Amino acid sequence: MLKSALPENGTVTTGPIYRSHKIYNEVPFGDLTLRIPARRIDLTTGEHFDVYDTSGIYTAEDPELDLERGLAPVRTWERAEAVPASEENPSLKVQTQLAWARAGVITPEMAFCAAREGMAPEFVRDEVAAGRAVICANKNHPEIEPMIIGKAFAVKINANIGNSAVTSSIAEEVEKMVWATRWGADTIMDLSTGKDIHETREWILRNSPVPVGTVPIYQALEKVNGDPTRLTWEIYRETIIEQCEQGVDYMTVHAGVLLRYIPLAANRVTGIVSRGGSIMAAWCLKEHRESFLYENFAELCDILAQYDVTFSLGDGLRPGSIADANDEAQLAELKTLGELTLIARSRGVQVMIEGPGHVPMHKIPVNVEWEEDWCHGAPFYTLGPLATDIAPGYDHITSAIGAAMIAQAGTAMLCYVTPKEHLGLPNRDDVKVGVITYKIAAHAADLAKQHPRAQERDDALSKARFEFRWHDQFALALDPDTALEYHDETLPAEPAKTAHFCSMCGPKFCSMRISQDVRDYAAEHGLETVEALEAGMKEKSAEFSAAGDRVYLPVVES
Amino acid sequence: MLKSALPENGTVTTGPIYRSHKIYNEVPFGDLTLRIPARRIDLTTGEHFDVYDTSGIYTAEDPELDLERGLAPVRTWERAEAVPASEENPSLKVQTQLAWARAGVITPEMAFCAAREGMAPEFVRDEVAAGRAVICANKNHPEIEPMIIGKAFAVKINANIGNSAVTSSIAEEVEKMVWATRWGADTIMDLSTGKDIHETREWILRNSPVPVGTVPIYQALEKVNGDPTRLTWEIYRETIIEQCEQGVDYMTVHAGVLLRYIPLAANRVTGIVSRGGSIMAAWCLKEHRESFLYENFAELCDILAQYDVTFSLGDGLRPGSIADANDEAQLAELKTLGELTLIARSRGVQVMIEGPGHVPMHKIPVNVEWEEDWCHGAPFYTLGPLATDIAPGYDHITSAIGAAMIAQAGTAMLCYVTPKEHLGLPNRDDVKVGVITYKIAAHAADLAKQHPRAQERDDALSKARFEFRWHDQFALALDPDTALEYHDETLPAEPAKTAHFCSMCGPKFCSMRISQDVRDYAAEHGLETVEALEAGMKEKSAEFSAAGDRVYLPVVES
Secondary structure: OOOOOOOOOOOOOOOOOOEEEEEEEEEEOOEEEEEEEEEEEOOOOOOEEEEOOOHHHHOOOOOOOOOOOOOOOOOOOOOOOOOOOOOOOOOOEOOOHHHHHOOOOOHHHHHEEEHHHOOOOHHHHHHHOOOOOOOOOOOOOOOOOOOOOOOOOOOEEEEOOOOOOOOOHHHHHHHHHHHHHOOOOOOEOOOOOOOOOHHHHHHHHHHHOEEEEEOHHHHHHOOOOOHHOOHHHHHHHHHHHHHHHHOOOOEEOOOOOHHHHHHHHOOOOOOOOOOHHHHHHHHHHHHHOOOHHHOHHHHHHHHHHHHHOOOEEEEOOOOOHHHHOOHHHHHHHHHHHHHHHHHHHOOOOOOEEOOOOOOOOOOOOHHHHOOOHHHOOOOEEEEOEEOEEEEEEEEHHHHHHHHHHHHOOOEEEOOOOOOOOOOOOOOHHHHHHHHEEEEEEEHHHHHHOOOOOOOHHHHHHHHHHHOHHHHHHHOOOHHHHHHHHHHHOOOHHHHHHHHOOOOOHHHHOOOHHHHHHHHHHHOOOOOOOHHHHHHHHHHHHHHHHOOOOOOOHHOOOO | OOOOOOOOOOOOOOOOOOOOEEEEEEEEEOOOEEEEEEEEOOOOOOEEEEEEOOOHHOOOOOOOOOOOOOOEEEEEEEEOOOEEEOOOOOEEEEEOHHHHHHOOOHHHHEEEEEHHOOHHHHHHHHHHHHHEEOOOOOOOOOOOOOOOOOOOOOOEEEEOOOOOOOOOOOHHHHHHHHHHHHOOOEEEEOOOOOOOHHHHHHHHHHHHOOOOOOOOOHHHHHHOOOOOOHHHHHHHHHHHHHHHOOOOOEEEOOOOOOOOHHHHHHHHOOOOOOOHHHHHHHHHHHHHHOOOHHHHHHHHHHHHHHHOEEEEEOOOOOOOOOOOOOOOOHHHHHHHHHHHHHHHHHHHOEEEEEEOOOOOHHHHHHHHHHHHHHOOOOOEEEEEOOOOOOOOHHHHHHHHHHHHHHHOOOOOOEEOOOOOOOOOOOOOOHHHHHHHOOOOHHHHHHHHHOOOHHHHHHHHHHHHHOOOOOOHHHHOOOOHHHHHHHHHHHHOOOHHHHHOOOOOOOHHHHHHHHHHHHHHHHOOOOOOOHHHHHHHHHHHHHHHOOOOOOOOHHHHHH
C-alpha cells in the first residue's frame, strides 16, 4: 500500500487517478442539464472505459478548491411542490423524494441517479415510491451528486470517519472524506465523538460530494458530558434540528431498543456492542420506561421530513460476536424497526435498516429474508458482517467475506470495516484499505446478482492481462497505484510494462505467453479459429470418439 | 503488518508465538507413543486454550536446529505389510494409506491425524478408504507430522513458495516455508522454476514439518531448456522418480488436458492460465496426440504407489477470468480427471482434484457438486477462487471471498493467494498475509460447516474482548503481533492493555463499557440474572403486552 503522506493542514488529495480523467455526461431534464460524473480510464489501445465515480471535483486536473467556502452546489434546481405524505396522512404535506415518487413525480435527483446507474427514471421513481430504494439528499446539502441506495441498483459502500476523544484533527477528517471518496466510498458517516463535533461536521458537509450520515445521539451525549441517564428528548431534538439544518443526509436512530428487549441481551457473550444501543439501554434501564426516541418517533419523523433526511434505523442490539448471531434480542429489535418503518413512510420519510455485525456464513442469507419481510423491503445497510471473530487486525477481510455474501443476498449498502476494527481509530491508509476491500465485496455481489454492466470491467481488465497490456491492467484496477507498486517491486524497468511475463513465473514459464504461442502455432497451421482448430482435431477426435471418449483403454485394463 | 527483517542467510524464524508455547500430547498407539503437536495459548485468567499447530519445532523455546541435517524424523515406525492395491487389481501389492485403509488397517499416520483432529481412528480410516480424504506422506519424508485432507475434517490451506528465474534465493525459500507454517500453512508447495530446483527442494523437504507438494513438469521443462515440445515421457518419468526419492508428498499432474479440449480454450478471454496446462497443450498441439502423462498414466500410478505419493490432479484448463468460469473446457477436463481418479485408486494411489481459479459467487457451489459427482468424492483442492478480476494487488481478498464460499460447500483444502498474485513473486510479508487471510477463509468455512470445536476459539476471543482482557484478545488472534501493533499505534501505554476502552470510541463511548455498566446497574438493583431482570421488567412488559406488543399507538394515529 502506498503510504501517502498526510497533506499539510487544510489541504486535501487532488488530481486524476492513474491514466484516467474526470468527465461529465450532460443529460437534459426539462429545462435543466444534469451533469453526470464519471471517471474515464484511457487505455493504450486508444479505447477508453468509463466507471462510476464518487470522487467529485477532487480528481479533476488542478481543481479550483476553497475548503472554507466548500464545493459549488450541484443541486441548484427548485424543489417540486409539497405533496401528501401518504394515503394514511393525506393532509400532511411534505417535500421528500418518497412522497414525490408516490405522487408520480420524477425529481431531478431521480433523473440524476437513473443516468448514473444506466436505468430508466421511471424505474428509479417506482423503486423509491415502493420504499425499496432511498435517495439520501437533505435539502440543505446542495453540494452532493445524487446517488441511490437499493437492491435493484449497484451495491453501495459507506466509509466511517470521525475523530474521537483520543485522536485525530478536523483537517485529518476532511482529508479522510476526500480520500475515501477518491477510492470509491458512496457515502460517508461522520462518527465524531470528541471535541468540535459541529465544526468537524461542517467542514465535511460543505466539502463532500457524497451523502453524509451521522449518529446524532453521540453529539447529544456530549451535551450531557457523556452521562446517558441525563439525556432528554429536548436535548436530542435540539441536536437533530441542528444537524438537519447543517445538511446531514441520513441519521442513525436507535429507536428499536425497547425496555423489554434489554434482558434478552444481558447474557450474551458480548452483550450490547452498538454504542447507540448501549446508550439507549442505559437510559431505559435508569428511567424504566421506553426511550424518548421511541415515544417521540412521530415528531422525529416530522422533523426529518422537513429536510428530506433519511432514517437509518439502527440495530442497537446487533450481535457483536459469532455466538450472539441471529439471537432473540437481534430479531425482536428488527421486528420493531419494521413497525417504525411504516410510521416513517406514512409521514413521508425515507428509511434504511441497519444490520449485523458478526454472523457465521451459514446464518447470513436468512438475515436478508427477515429484514425484507419484517421491514417491508426497506434497503438493508449492514456492517460487514464479520464471518469470524478470531482475526483482529484483519477484520476488513473477515467482514468482506460476510459483506459479499449478504450483498449477494440483497443488501443494498455495506458499511466498511477497516483493519483497525476493535483495535483503534483507522488512519488514512486504513481508510483506503477498507474502501478498496469493500469495493471488492460490493462488486463481487454485483457480479453474482448479474447486475447489468458489472462484468464489463472484469472482462476489460482480464483482456488487458492476457494481452500483456500492463498499464491497462493497472489502470482498470480498483487501486492502480498499489498494483503498479507491487509489479515494480520485482520488475521495475519500464520495458517490463510490455514484457510478456512477470516475475511470478519468469519468461520461460508464463502460461499466458505459452497460451499465446498455442494460438500462434494454430495460426501458422491455418487453425486460427476454433472452428478450424476443431476441424484440425477432427481426425484425432474421431479415434477417441470411436473409443467412446473414454480413457485410453489399455491403461484401464493393464 | 510487522515487517520482520529477513533472517541472515541460512537461519530461520524461531521461538514461541505471543503468549503461547509448544506442547505435545502423548497418545499411545500399540507399542508406539505418538506425540501430537499443539500450541497452548496462556490466558491471563490462568486458563489456557490449545490450537491446531503446523509450525513444528520452530516455535519451541530455543529449538535445537541443524538446517543442513534437517528435522529429526517423526515417522520412525515400521510400515505395515503390503496389501492388494484394489479389488480390480488384487495381485498388485502396495503399501499406501489408501490400500491399508481399504484392508481395514489403521496406520500410525491415521491414528496421528485422528488425535490431531479429535476424531476416531476408525473414522479417519473409513474416510481414507472411501477416497474422501487423503494423508499425504511419502515414505521418504519421515520428518512430517501427519495431517489429513478431507471435507469431514478441518479445512486446510496450502502456501506456495519457490524461487523463479527472476528472483529469490534458497535461504529465502526455506525461511518462507518456516514462516508460512509458523502462521498456519498445512502444506507447502515448492513451485521453484529457476535454477537449483533440486537443491531448493532438498532444503525445504528436510526442514518442513508439513507435507510438501510440487509440479514436476516445471523441473522437467528446465531439463529441455523450457521448450515444451521437447518434453518426453522418459524425461518426465526420470523427474518424477527423482522427486519421489527425495520425499515429495503430493504432485500436481495435468493429465486431463486432452487434445480435443484445447480448441475449447482457444477463444476464451484468458485462454489457458495454468502453467502446466499450457505446457501440455503446447506439447499436444505440436505432437498432435494425447500427452505422455495421459498415455502413461497407469505407469505413473505405479511409480507414485511405490512411495505413497498422492496425486493432485491438476486443472490445466481452469478458468483464468470471471468470463471463462464454468465453461466447456473446464468441465470437459474435470470429467477426465474423474476417470483418472478411478484408475489411480484401482492402483492404490490417493487422489486430490484441483479446482479454479476465477469464479463469480453465484457459480461457485456447483463447482463442488460437479467435482464430487464426477470425481467420486475425491478431496477438492482449489486456488481461491477469485470472486472478481478487478483488484490486482488485493487478490488475497478477492479470492478469500471465493475460498470461504467454496470451502463451505465442501472443498477440503484451499491454495492461498497473496497480494502479489498476477503481479510478482510474494515476499516474506506477502506470504504471511496470504496465510493469515486463508486461515480466515478456512475457519469461516469450519464455522459455517459447524465443525466440532470451531466456534470455541471465536467464543474465547469474544469473551476476552468483552471483558477487556486485551492481552488474551491478542493472544487468541490468528496474528497476535499485528493486533498488538495496531492497538499500540494509538494507545501504546501498558495501562491501555487493561483499559476499559480503546481509541476507536474513547472512554465515554465504549459500548462494551456501557454494556457492563448496564449489567452493574442491574446488579445494584438485584437484577443480575436474566430471570431477575425479566421479573423487574414484568410490570412494564405487561403494559406493552396489553397494547398487543405494538408500537405506541397514539404515534400511529396522530
